[in-house]
Amino acid sequence: MSGSKYGSVKKVVLAYSGGLDTSVILKWLQETYGCEVVTFTADLGQGEELEPARKKAEMFGVKQIFIEDVREEFVRDFVFPMFRANAMYEGLYLLGTSIARPLIAKRQIEIAREVGADAVCHGATGKGNDQVRFELGYYALKPDIKVIAPWREWELNSRTALIDFAEKHQIPIARDKRGEAPFSVDANLLHISAEGKVLEDPWVEAPDFVYSRTVDPEKAPDQPEYIEVEFRKGDAVAINGQTLSPAALLTRLNELGGKHGIGRLDLLENRFVGMKSRGIYETPGGTILHMAHRGIEQATLDRGAAHLKDDIMPRYAELIYNGFWFSPEREMLQALIDKSQENVEGTVRLKLYKGSVNVVGRKSPKSLYSLSHVTFEADSVYDQKDAQGFIKLNALRLRLLNRQKG
Numbered sequence: 001m002s003g004s005k006y007g008s009v010k011k012v013v014l015a016y017s018g019g020l021d022t023s024v025i026l027k028w029l030q031e032t033y034g035c036e037v038v039t040f041t042a043d044l045g046q047g048e049e050l051e052p053a054r055k056k057a058e059m060f061g062v063k064q065i066f067i068e069d070v071r072e073e074f075v076r077d078f079v080f081p082m083f084r085a086n087a088m089y090e091g092l093y094l095l096g097t098s099i100a101r102p103l104i105a106k107r108q109i110e111i112a113r114e115v116g117a118d119a120v121c122h123g124a125t126g127k128g129n130d131q132v133r134f135e136l137g138y139y140a141l142k143p144d145i146k147v148i149a150p151w152r153e154w155e156l157n158s159r160t161a162l163i164d165f166a167e168k169h170q171i172p173i174a175r176d177k178r179g180e181a182p183f184s185v186d187a188n189l190l191h192i193s194a195e196g197k198v199l200e201d202p203w204v205e206a207p208d209f210v211y212s213r214t215v216d217p218e219k220a221p222d223q224p225e226y227i228e229v230e231f232r233k234g235d236a237v238a239i240n241g242q243t244l245s246p247a248a249l250l251t252r253l254n255e256l257g258g259k260h261g262i263g264r265l266d267l268l269e270n271r272f273v274g275m276k277s278r279g280i281y282e283t284p285g286g287t288i289l290h291m292a293h294r295g296i297e298q299a300t301l302d303r304g305a306a307h308l309k310d311d312i313m314p315r316y317a318e319l320i321y322n323g324f325w326f327s328p329e330r331e332m333l334q335a336l337i338d339k340s341q342e343n344v345e346g347t348v349r350l351k352l353y354k355g356s357v358n359v360v361g362r363k364s365p366k367s368l369y370s371l372s373h374v375t376f377e378a379d380s381v382y383d384q385k386d387a388q389g390f391i392k393l394n395a396l397r398l399r400l401l402n403r404q405k406g
Helices: 020-033 051-059 071-084 098-115 130-141 159-168 246-259 284-300 303-322 328-340 386-405
Strands: 011-015 036-043 065-069 119-121 146-148 184-187 192-195 225-232 235-239 264-270 276-282 346-353 356-363
Touching: 011 020, 011 098, 020 036, 020 159, 036 051, 036 098, 051 065, 065 098, 071 098, 071 235, 071 246, 071 284, 071 328, 098 119, 098 130, 098 303, 130 146, 225 246, 225 284, 235 246, 235 284, 246 284, 246 346, 284 346, 284 356, 303 328
Parallel strands: 011 036, 011 119, 036 065, 119 146
Antiparallel strands: 184 192, 192 276, 225 235, 225 346, 264 276, 346 356
């Protein structure tokens, strides 16, 4: 079957989780393309044991198996730069799935170069955003790479067909996959998402068993917890005075947020491919980090800089959601955002309580807040009479316009 219908491939790097879908894909690649398959499994902090993926790959006769802990790179080089922008897609979504895809794509291309592969492969379906994110990353980094997307090529178009293929080829199937899975899950250190099946009716409230990283806010501790997050150049560097690496810091914030039921989101979103889909997201640490970063910017960012950032944020967030991490326009916006963060340093105090996180204090050696200017008591630095001319000049065009209307 190799060659005529699908083209010729010598070696392919597969993004491999070890689950049912990518295990079927691995065998399908060997059968359909008759090529050597190299597997890449990334530890992004999804919380799963990755050694079973190695054993499964060995069972398929895979000779080159890459299993890598990329948690620090993920948070340092992808999550943190995105959080400097306060990025939220459609005003709510902290982009947990979106931001992981460019890192996986980048490593696949690097491995392809290292092992001399002429193709890469992902397990994303033809209906979703991830196929776009992976492939835009591939082509941006290696324009001549061949991309294999099995869900757009094969005839295994149902869960039943996948299971039949797996059983025919003696591919181990997790027991819960033999029935209809209740929903589809994607996880990394920033978030966990669920969609499909029991979540497909947007009128029906998501059942509590869907949530796995956060306690029900109603069952969270009855006492609030106060924490302090320290920032330097827009990045969080310490919690409660303890300096932590990027991944360790986000892990700690996840623990704190999960304990207090923080970071749940039920979103009906617009996919890049054109349809709407419902996602249930849990981003406990990211939600705290977002609020904390906004809190320190309140004290340290000039009004013009802060408002410009807010103006461009939706565009920046949309670029990441749609898969354009490696685009020149995202890099241009990143340079602007990073410039704005030079003086974003200091400490934010936050109150965590039953699903909510609120900034209750902020201090910075580079604060622009001036008590002497805003005090309601007597001061010698601000002449209130100056406001009269300021208001009249700003009102001039409105007065002229009104006179013209007669």
